[in-house]
Amino acid sequence: MEVQLCVLILFAWSITIVPVAAGRRGCGGTYTAARGIIHTPNFPDPFKVPIDCEWVIDAQHESSPNTSIVVYLTQLFVFEGLTFTEYQLYGSDYKINPRIVHKVNETNISGVRWVQTYQSFLVIQLKLPSIDSAHLRVLDRFLEVYGFNITYEITAGHARPDSCTMMDCGFTGVCYDHYTKFECECFPGYSGPTCSDGPKSFCHSDGVATCENGATCL
Ligand SMILES: *[C@@H]1O[C@H](CO)[C@@H](O)[C@H](O)[C@H]1NC(C)=O
Ligand SMILES: *[C@@H]1O[C@H](CO)[C@@H](O)[C@H](O)[C@H]1NC(C)=O
Ligand SMILES: *[C@@H]1O[C@H](CO)[C@@H](O)[C@H](O)[C@H]1NC(C)=O
Numbered sequence: 275m276e277v278q279l280c281v282l283i284l285f286a287w288s289i290t291i292v293p294v295a296a297g298r299r300g301c302g303g304t305y306t307a308a309r310g311i312i313h314t315p316n317f318p319d320p321f322k323v324p325i326d327c328e329w330v331i332d333a334q335h336e337s338s339p340n341t342s343i344v345v346y347l348t349q350l351f352v353f354e355g356l357t358f359t360e361y362q363l364y365g366s367d368y369k370i371n372p373r374i375v376h377k378v379n380e381t382n383i384s385g386v387r388w389v390q391t392y393q394s395f396l397v398i399q400l401k402l403p404s405i406d407s408a409h410l411r412v413l414d415r416f417l418e419v420y421g422f423n424i425t426y427e428i429t430a431g432h433a434r435p436d437s438c439t440m441m442d443c444g445f446t447g448v449c450y451d452h453y454t455k456f457e458c459e460c461f462p463g464y465s466g467p468t469c470s471d472g473p474k475s476f477c478h479s480d481g482v483a484t485c486e487n488g489a490t491c492l
């Protein structure tokens with residue numbers, strides 16, 4: 275009798291767990307830790323489309339009035355469909371005072387290094403019908419990557435100004451957040467803090483052009 279009861283309980287468990295996992299669509303989630311990493315499913319490999327994911331950074335447990343949420347766009351290869359919205363309160367039944375803080379577009383993917391809010395919630399939404407605008411390929415041997423891999427922190431201080439993005443790492447390196455500092459990891463053959471020292475046709479970090487035939491290095 276006792277054994278039968280036990281089996282019944284296990285069965286009930288598996289029934290309640292399945293819908294919860296399916297409701298998350300295999301992506302997104304809620305983040306309350308002081309810092310963390312948020313990335314697209316399978317990063318840097320392709321993810322399933324259409325995609326509609328929501329990552330919620332929840333800082334309401336922090337009482338300091340100066341608390342902010344900062345998201346560093348270290349590895350961002352999505353050109354559209356990515357929106358950062360702040361909320362005063364964010365729950366399943368109520369969403370109070372939404373304001374779009376940043377919406378990634380083709381022009382501004384390279385200009386913005388971090389997104390910051392002083393509200394208690396920052397919601398990152400990725401909504402894309404196809405994967406075309408979430409794919410970057412830099413020559414065959416360098417980089418082929420889909421989606422994003424970015425970091426956040428809940429802080430009472432300022433955003434860390436030394437952050438990097440794919441643009442700072444010379445398009446031939448990867449920007450990593452080590453929490454105490456940011457660093458460009460360069461591809462083979464390239465070096466320097468921004469990976470700009472390398473084979474001809476790339477600019478040297480000392481500003482000396484290395485282009486052939488008198489061309490100017492930009
Ligand atoms: C918040 O920041 C202001 C201005 O930087 C400062 O004067 C104040 O002491 C800070 N408050 C807390 C609780 O850190
Ligand atoms: C791209 O975003 C910037 C601000 O972040 C905005 O000024 C600009 O109009 C946007 N461009 C397009 C094509 O939506
Ligand atoms: C994602 O970003 C974090 C922080 O920069 C880094 O430590 C990690 O290696 C990255 N993951 C991948 C797969 O690139």
Ligand SMILES: CC(=O)N[C@H]1CO[C@H](CO)[C@@H](O)[C@@H]1O
Binds near residue numbers: 381382385386
């Ligand atoms: C807010 C922001 O970063 N705006 C930038 C969008 O992109 C244009 C062109 O690259 C810049 O001039 C803006 O400053």
